[in-house]
Amino acid sequence: MTSSHKPKKQDLPPTAWAVLGLLSFPGARTGYELKKWADSSLRFFYWSPAISQIYAELRRLEQLGYAASERSGPEETRTKRRYAITPEGREALAGWAADTAEAGPPVLKHGLLLRVWLGHLSDPDRLRAMVAEHQERTRAELASVREAMVHAAEVPEWAFPALALRWSERQHLAELELAEALLADIAALAERPEPGSGPHPGPEVEGPGQGGGDAPTPG
16 A cells, blocks of 8 residues: 555544445445445444445545546436445555454444343343343344345355355354353343342351360269
């Protein structure tokens, strides 16, 4: 990467790189098409930008010379603007993708686990119900991931996105296993006596030979 790209690279947020990454695949696309592509790929392992974010980043990328656009032909009922990555944009994106220092550790924000952490304010039945709801959502997401995997397998240029989707499939399967283990943990915790509910030990009684005095002798 040339030195002229470095300031631009440092100024771009992750959303801009994600949008530029969507443009790095063959073909020119509208903002709406980019949003659909993000919803069927990025959201399963990162996040999907809102359509307003996508258009804002497309404008920014054009200003930087990383993307170019052209209006659709008169044969279309509604005039659309299609975007494509430029050679400068591909070079900058390749440099950003190779920068492991910016990748950082994964960030986990698990809403269910935050509520389990506060389980002392709830009851086991409610916690179990929340885990069951989480399992249902996870199964639905898993089905969507697998549908996207089938679609990606049909496009040779999407071989690496297919790898990311396969990872996402494994992650969702692991999430289901973790949820089952969590249900077992909640059940085990519910069977434990609450603090202070067991027998309260009385004062220790000293036996013969204990304490400061001598043991009494029979008279």
